[in-house]
Amino acid sequence: MKSYRTEQDALGEVRIPQQALYGPQTQRALENFPLSGTPMPCHFIHALAQIKSSAARANQQLGLLAEERCQAIVQAAEAISAGRHDDQFPIDLFQTGSGTSTNMNMNEVIVHLAKQQSGLLLHPNDEVNLGQSSNDLIPTAIHLATLQRNPSLLQAISHLQETISAKGEEFADLVKCGRTHLMDAVPIRLEQEFSGWSAQLEDARERIQHSASELSPVALGGTAVGTGLNTHPRFASLCLQQLAELSGVMLTEAPNHFAAQASVDRCAAYSADLRGLAQVLIKLCNDLRLMNSGPVCGFNEITLPALQPGSSIMPGKVNPVICEAIIMLSTQVIGLDTAVGLSAQSGQFQLNTMLPLVAYNLDQSQLLLHNACRVLADKAIAGIAVNRQQIAQSLSRNPVIATALVPRLGYDLCARIIHRAMEQQRPILAVAQEMSDLSEQELRQLLDPEPLTRPGTE
CATH class of the missing domain: 1.10.275.10 (Fumarase/aspartase (N-terminal domain))
Structure with a gap:
């Protein structure tokens, strides 16, 4: 009992x-x-x-x-x-x-x-x-906890970047169809596609690093309403000195305690940048899912690692499960940020009264995004295999490659060449040779996909 x-x-x-x-x-x-x-x-x-x-x-x-x-x-x-x-x-x-x-x-x-x-x-x-009040202590703890976990998040983002870059370098020679509006476009190297993802992640990482630096000023010392009632004037500075030695995190007393206790604006800005990373991950994973789609009726440009059977009814089916999990996770982070944003509106007079929710959501977003970057890198990106034959076949049938002829033949004639090639299901080179005065040798040189991914170079 x-x-x-x-x-x-x-x-x-x-x-x-x-x-x-x-x-x-x-x-x-x-x-x-x-x-x-x-x-x-x-x-x-x-x-x-x-x-x-x-x-x-x-x-x-x-x-x-x-x-x-x-x-x-x-x-x-x-x-x-x-x-x-x-x-x-x-x-x-x-x-x-x-x-x-x-x-x-x-x-x-x-x-x-x-x-x-x-x-x-x-x-x-x-x-x-x-010398403390919950009203200045809890906001300070939110900043401290967030800053303590931030380095591991940044490292996870870097790990994902490095994995993407290394995998992209493996495909430096591989040219594929570009796509805009999900429709065929001019050629791009697979390495360039990967570099775009890596650059997005770097931008997200820099934004998170910057907004984290804005969390250094804290509310400690303001006590109940920001006036510092019932605390020693030197308490906050001495406490933060001790805290820096103990935690390794350097915090400073906020220049205006009334703002520091009535708002969570800095936390909301940091959360918004976490949301930005989540949006990058969703875009990246959706690209991977489309490139992996098939294997017969989709793009089938890459093959993601087969991690588990994909269907309880369809034998042999394998799905892009890591990408799906990361998209769900990132959607959750966006929801957590929405709640933080709404919480930032709830600073009536001298206190924001949504502090526990802000603390929890920042912690969860950091944890989820850290794990997402690690898992996506190690269980999906690192194991990508390229279907070179499929990529080459798609590229050879892409009529939009005739865009390379526009400087010599003009937009209108190139449009007619593309439409005829599509209607007759014939190669662009053959149709362009019929409809223009360019020789086969010139056309082959102009329509070579690889140089088209490096404009302005010899």
């Missing part, structure tokens, strides 16, 4: 599971918000614990917290940030909009751990939360 203990907060007595490290405010939140069953991300909880540890050290430096009490907080917070107590943070992400429930969850767990480890009885508000 489950045993309970009774603790008291400002609203009265609360029954709490005997083995729980949290206290009454956490228990109330668990009872108040049985909504999704999804707690705040562990990565965010670890970042929040790092700030608590740094805050204790700052308050000890300021003479506001005795050394032994500071060390008790630090020891407990370090255990939390190391992931040893993740199960003690069960509050639903859909909770009070400031994240106060999660902040108090952290304070209460630190109090109980400190009592276990050192025998000291700390106060969750007066000591663990000294």
Whole structure:
């Protein structure tokens, strides 16, 4: 039979599971918000614990917290940030909009751990939360957690870029039909097609890197409404110095605390750039799916790795499952960004009250996109095989290659040549020889596909 203990907060007595490290405010939140069953991300909880540890050290430096009490907080917070107590943070992400429930969850767990480890009885508000408010602490933790995960995302994007570039170099000599509006167009080298994807990813990576740099200013020091009530004037700067040493992330105190606490504009900008990466991945995967389509009735230009049977009813069918999964994932990221964008509108007066949702969605988007880039690179791009015969046959039948004759014959005559070749299902070279005064040798030179992919070169 489950045993309970009774603790008291400002609203009265609360029954709490005997083995729980949290206290009454956490228990109330668990009872108040049985909504999704999804707690705040562990990565965010670890970042929040790092700030608590740094805050204790700052308050000890300021003479506001005795050394032994500071060390008790630090020891407990370090255990939390190391992931040893993740199960003690069960509050639903859909909770009070400031994240106060999660902040108090952290304070209460630190109090109980400190009592276990050192025998000291700390106060969750007066000591663990000294100089802080959920209103400046939670936004700061969002920025910290996002910046901590950002390098691994950038590395994953680079890995995908490098895999695409390496695969493209394998096909440097291969010319294929270009396509616009999904219709035949002038020739392009497969390497050039791959380079376009790589450049899109590089642009997305640079945008994410830039918007991440805009997350450095944080709300810490503003306390309740941005005025800094009940905190030491030097608290924020000292805490952020300690945090830089602990986390390796350099944050700065926001120049205007009222903006920092009333808005999540910088988070929304970062999320929008994550959405931009998701859009690139969708375009890339759709191109791959079309190029892989077939094997008989589609483009059949490439073959993606066969990873699993594709149908429960059609034997032998293999589908582009990685591309489909990445498209779904990227669509989800776009949805997460939409929610962040709507959250950015919810900064009434001195506080944005959608902070837990912003924290969760940024964490999920980063995680999903990181995994998407890795999986797409390793399970799809790296194993692409090219169907050279199919590509050559399609290119040889492409009438739009007559575009290369426009400088010599003019647009109108070339259009007539193309239409006749298509109607009669004959090669462009033969029809052009009939309808123009160019020799076969000249036509072969002008219609050679490879030089057409390198205009302006000798």
